[in-house]
Amino acid sequence: MDLPVKYDDIPYNERHLCRKEYIKVQNGLCHYCNAPLDGDPADWAANKKVKPKYYPEGFFKNPIHLHHNHVTGFTIGAVHAHCNAVLWEHHGE
Secondary structure (H helix, E strand, O other): OOOOEEEEHHOOOOHHHHHHHEEEEEEEEOOOOOOOOOOOOOHHHHHHOOHHHHHOOOOOOOEEEEEEEEOOOHHHHEHHHHHHHHHHHOOOO
């Protein structure tokens, strides 16, 4: 898969393939906090507070998210669910 891709152009049931490709090119590290995606976010990111009530039910159920730019629509990378929430709440991304 050629990266980046337009997030909305990827069928929902195929987004996991894009996530896997980003995980591969990122050497298994979170695009935001640089901690391994198969573990917890880096402490500095994990300590940033988020408000779970802002997110849809099940948002944090999948531990790895596909982060994308909400203006351009292009994917950016694979991130921890918490890091995805931090990016939105703290950085507007």
